Amino acid sequence: MKKLVWFSATIFLFLACSPGKPKEESTEKKDENPVAAVTDPAKGIGQIKNVSLHTPLEFDRVSRGKAVYEMKCSACHKLTDQRFVGPGWLGVTKTRKPEWIMNMVLNVEVMLDQDPEAQKLLELCLTRMPNQNVSIGDARDILEFMRQNDGEK
Amino acid sequence: MKTITIHRVLSILVVLATVVLWQGCKPKAPGSVTTGDAASQAYVAPGKYDEFYNVVSGGFNGQMSIYGLPSGRLFRIIPVFSQFPENGWGYSEETKPMLNTSHGFVPWDDLHHISLSVTKGEHDGRWAFGNANNTPRVARVDMKTFKTVEILELPNSGGNHSSPFITENSEYIVAGTRFSVPVGDNTDVPISSFKENFKGYISFISIDPADGGMKIAFQLKTPGVSFDLARAGKGPSHGWFFFSTYNTEQAYTLLEVNASQKDKDFIMAVNWKKAEEYIKAGKGTTSKAKYAHNVWDESTHTGVSTIMDEVLQLDPAELKDIIYFIPCPKSPHGCDTDPTGQYIVGSGKLAALIPVFSFAKIQAAIANKDFEGEFAGIPVIKYEAALHGEVKKPGLGPLHTEFDNNGNAYTSFFVSSEIVKWNVKTLEILDRVPTYYSIGHLSVPGGPTSKPHGKYVVAYNKITKDRYLPTGPELTQSAQLYDISGDKMKLILDFPTTGEPHYAESIPASLVMPNSTKIYKIEDNKHPYASLGEGMTKVERKGKEVHVYMTAIRSHLTPDNIEGVKLGDEVFFHVTNLEQDWDVPHGFAVKGANNAEILIMPGETSTLKWKPLSTGVFPFYCTDFCSALHQEMQGYIRVSPAGSNVPIKFSTGKIEDQAGGAGQ
Numbered sequence: 013m014k015k016l017v018w019f020s021a022t023i024f025l026f027l028a029c030s031p032g033k034p035k036e037e038s039t040e041k042k043d044e045n046p047v048a049a050v051t052d053p054a055k056g057i058g059q060i061k062n063v064s065l066h067t068p069l070e071f072d073r074v075s076r077g078k079a080v081y082e083m084k085c086s087a088c089h090k091l092t093d094q095r096f097v098g099p100g101w102l103g104v105t106k107t108r109k110p111e112w113i114m115n116m117v118l119n120v121e122v123m124l125d126q127d128p129e130a131q132k133l134l135e136l137c138l139t140r141m142p143n144q145n146v147s148i149g150d151a152r153d154i155l156e157f158m159r160q161n162d163g164e165k
Numbered sequence: 166m167k168t169i170t171i172h173r174v175l176s177i178l179v180v181l182a183t184v185v186l187w188q189g190c191k192p193k194a195p196g197s198v199t200t201g202d203a204a205s206q207a208y209v210a211p212g213k214y215d216e217f218y219n220v221v222s223g224g225f226n227g228q229m230s231i232y233g234l235p236s237g238r239l240f241r242i243i244p245v246f247s248q249f250p251e252n253g254w255g256y257s258e259e260t261k262p263m264l265n266t267s268h269g270f271v272p273w274d275d276l277h278h279i280s281l282s283v284t285k286g287e288h289d290g291r292w293a294f295g296n297a298n299n300t301p302r303v304a305r306v307d308m309k310t311f312k313t314v315e316i317l318e319l320p321n322s323g324g325n326h327s328s329p330f331i332t333e334n335s336e337y338i339v340a341g342t343r344f345s346v347p348v349g350d351n352t353d354v355p356i357s358s359f360k361e362n363f364k365g366y367i368s369f370i371s372i373d374p375a376d377g378g379m380k381i382a383f384q385l386k387t388p389g390v391s392f393d394l395a396r397a398g399k400g401p402s403h404g405w406f407f408f409s410t411y412n413t414e415q416a417y418t419l420l421e422v423n424a425s426q427k428d429k430d431f432i433m434a435v436n437w438k439k440a441e442e443y444i445k446a447g448k449g450t451t452s453k454a455k456y457a458h459n460v461w462d463e464s465t466h467t468g469v470s471t472i473m474d475e476v477l478q479l480d481p482a483e484l485k486d487i488i489y490f491i492p493c494p495k496s497p498h499g500c501d502t503d504p505t506g507q508y509i510v511g512s513g514k515l516a517a518l519i520p521v522f523s524f525a526k527i528q529a530a531i532a533n534k535d536f537e538g539e540f541a542g543i544p545v546i547k548y549e550a551a552l553h554g555e556v557k558k559p560g561l562g563p564l565h566t567e568f569d570n571n572g573n574a575y576t577s578f579f580v581s582s583e584i585v586k587w588n589v590k591t592l593e594i595l596d597r598v599p600t601y602y603s604i605g606h607l608s609v610p611g612g613p614t615s616k617p618h619g620k621y622v623v624a625y626n627k628i629t630k631d632r633y634l635p636t637g638p639e640l641t642q643s644a645q646l647y648d649i650s651g652d653k654m655k656l657i658l659d660f661p662t663t664g665e666p667h668y669a670e671s672i673p674a675s676l677v678m679p680n681s682t683k684i685y686k687i688e689d690n691k692h693p694y695a696s697l698g699e700g701m702t703k704v705e706r707k708g709k710e711v712h713v714y715m716t717a718i719r720s721h722l723t724p725d726n727i728e729g730v731k732l733g734d735e736v737f738f739h740v741t742n743l744e745q746d747w748d749v750p751h752g753f754a755v756k757g758a759n760n761a762e763i764l765i766m767p768g769e770t771s772t773l774k775w776k777p778l779s780t781g782v783f784p785f786y787c788t789d790f791c792s793a794l795h796q797e798m799q800g801y802i803r804v805s806p807a808g809s810n811v812p813i814k815f816s817t818g819k820i821e822d823q824a825g826g827a828g829q
Contacts, residue, residue: 082699144746
């Protein structure tokens, strides 16, 4: 237990002290992010302000989203609710707003530094989610795949 | 008594004279040549960028290195002609073909000179070229990825020294042999038959303007001499190329003495536009020649080596008006055209003057047939007819000259260990500074182009001696940075360099930095053994080969438990880095590997071959610190005896029940 405390403290210090990468500074748009945060913190921080979802699911998006998941996400996220490197995806569309999910995919550095919910997940998993260079379209497709994974039709 | 006194007086005089002479040649003490604000001029504050990329040849390390100016900080060593276990260059299955030659796999070479690509005579920031002096080759480095993407071998060459100098629009780079050699079917000849059988060859290598692809456009068969350096004409002299030669004595032993007999060797002027005309008119002959052409494919992340079998040649002894010789004093090294393209500066290694030739006068001399005779069937222009003038008493042993944007030249002097600044038109000496010690090449940013950026000159010194903390008999190399923005040159920085730099070029960061590649897109990865996602990982047996399709992402390798390998198998680890973020390479190493590690950039696939020599369980791990849990990024591979029936099995994150519960 003592060891664990030390370990957590070390990680915390490391994260607290770790220098911001130049990329994070450049992608952070100071004029719009706080606004987004103020308008609806549950939508996360980033360029995605509003996502319209359709029922039934857009199945071409689902299949494209699955392909991106398999290439870029599956190494760390399982489709069950089991945490692997990162949290399992089952139920994510029920607990998070679609905008939050897409901002987490597209703007992960800022989200991990500023969004309270993202920071809670980091404390849980202790591995910073990497930027996987996903396009907006691909992120939207991933979201549709997540909805299907959560049982939507 | 009297004689003794005279002797004494004479001895004292000799001693005094020696001291005076010695002090005259000895560079001043370092303290006296740096000024108070020197440090601030070379200082680049934390987090700030340098103004120039300095692309530096590695000499005997066979690589190219990238420094920043004015800080002199080393950013990267780019492996080119030598194996580099640090990232697997020349060890990984994909990079081994890049070092293939007609002599088989060659793991080392000696990279002397750099040429940066130019458009309209100015740096365009696309490619850097380097030459291999030992097993004759040229290489092209892509300035987006800072990776060697092409290597072309040169047939009929004994050692590619006079290379890879470039024409005004990167039409050609050249490759002149340092050693003349017997060629063709008649190569088993007595060395003493040099004059009869040995030939020099100059290759003109065309550069594809779209993708930089290199091809030997033609070779010129030239007399058996040694080619040292070269520069293309520019502006009015575009279409011509100038090569310095030595050993026009055609000596084949003790060149130190026997190749220094003549008062003058030659600068060889080549009218390459004329050569192009002859080729168009079908005057070239195709000769058999075996040489390797190795090209890197960025989509498969793999090099492909092709052995070529013929080359197009022209014989200037028969085809007139392609080449002319110009006498130049004492074994010239540098042969440098000024930014206007009107003047060519020759630098005789053993000379005490610098001849400057005029392109206009050379043309007039050719038109008037103002020749002093012929050498091996090639006309020799009269020295005075080609001469613009001589820089008198500049120093001892001029080697190489570069230029600023104000009509001034900077010449390095090896023997008198100094840089001398002089005016190209008036030939007047303007300033001189000592170097520590014995400078070889020098480099002004943009110095060989039509539009020099000026500002600095870097001295690449050949002797280090007492400049740094000693590290035993073998010392670092000594480079020095001088501010040339004022009338007087000012030493502002010493910086140590790796390998043994010969020539270097510098280019404004603004021409290179915005284009720098950050990742390879995983979607574009066409490597035949890539795993595009963790679900694609597997282990396959093909006879005695076991192929592991592996992925790496922070912070695990998949699969990380592998069984079913048998003694006598060759295991190929094909590792795909699934990361898509800048600066997250992963490394891969396995215990007992007889080659190296591999470093895999984001989105890339790279392969390490491993042949286990004993049974057991062998660890493998990620070698590049990637995350807080980097230390956990590891796995095991089990090797069973040759006849074993352990099946191929692989997994990650799978906990198995073991008989007796030992595994729980």
